[in-house]
Amino acid sequence: MKVKRKPDETRGALLAAAFEEIHAQGFRAASIDNILARTGVTKGALYHHFPNKAALGQAVVNEVLFTRMQANWQQLNDPDTDPVTLLLGMIDDAIAHADRDTVALGCPLNNLVQEMAGLDEDFRQSLSKVQSAWRAALESALQRGQSRGQVRANLDCEQAAAFLVAAYEGCVGVGKCGAGTEVFTICLQGMADYLRSLRPASQVARLG
Amino acid sequence: MKVKRKPDETRGALLAAAFEEIHAQGFRAASIDNILARTGVTKGALYHHFPNKAALGQAVVNEVLFTRMQANWQQLNDPDTDPVTLLLGMIDDAIAHADRDTVALGCPLNNLVQEMAGLDEDFRQSLSKVQSAWRAALESALQRGQSRGQVRANLDCEQAAAFLVAAYEGCVGVGKCGAGTEVFTICLQGMADYLRSLRPASQVARLG
């Protein structure tokens, strides 16, 4: 029986399976054997593409995680809507689509940061790049809104962007502790309240 | 050579060592042998006091962690100062005392929530009680401030308390990803800005 060799597909399948396994179990508890079982790839093939488990994990962060998250915050670039409204819409979506399982899984970025940032410097740097890019996307969106009078002129956008990332990760994080989605939802509603406070005083009454 | 037997001290030493080990490594990576080495207690003694590793972990949460955190939020009960000022003071303290190591370790509660909440229902419930007590302490402090005109009358205190817990845990969480304390600090400054927005509009200009 002839078997086609497709190294890119093999590598991609390993990355995708590793992402899921790491998301569900964390990096250290993620089992190489589980990843192999999910994909049908053998151990020799895995260790051909990646020198060790840490390299696989970092490739997951740099290639899979970064790409996925970047796609999420791309919509912040929409120039037709003010950033506060955009962010409120994203929160509404998060509340609407929240279900027990996704809340229990948590944010793959935050999960890895909590687990690995203090233990492995290379990991920390890879994760830090994702977080920084997220903050930068938020900051530029807020600045755009500020220049158009949609965001309070006295807001420190860099500070607010950092806090927004932290607050959102915090909401997802504490949500994992709830039996259902209520804790997650109420935290996000509190966050929405904060977001509205970023608007200029003149707009606070006008917009919801 | 006679050796005094002090079961309470033995148990307490195990709990204290387990708390540190779990804080540094996470629960699953926490090594029973390390805990034994730290204390000089033997494995037989440990398994005499705790039926298994999970029970040890939950005892750490219920007895050590809960007590420690409760001590932190007790100061919110001070009736002489308005809650927003109290919370701003706690944030200033956190910024002032932040150093690389403590930021890298993270919040022991949040670490455990991220790691264990989705994996072990008993763990989740123990952690949930700590989180709920924290939220409740914040909520009652905010309500007290509200009844005294120190907090915006239109604030949903339950929502805000939940968001405050989430935001703080988020700040500590994303801080772990920074090389130093800058990310942690800037996030907390953003949080301070949010806290000031909880004051009645009439006080915003007056107080810092």
Add this chain to the structure above:
DNA sequence: ATACATACATACTAGTCGGTATGTATCACC
């Protein structure tokens, strides 16, 4: 003093996991 319970100690089991050594099939290229 006897009988029993609690509190520990030590050696070991059984299993898991990341990683490696070695072998084989397929491809690119001369």
Add this chain to the structure above:
DNA sequence: GGTGATACATACCGACTAGTATGTATGTAT
């Protein structure tokens, strides 16, 4: 159509871990 490099496959190793089995020392009640 050889030939060397690439891409896999399989069997295995060594380290480590939670937990147990079994024995012993200490305290206590009668």
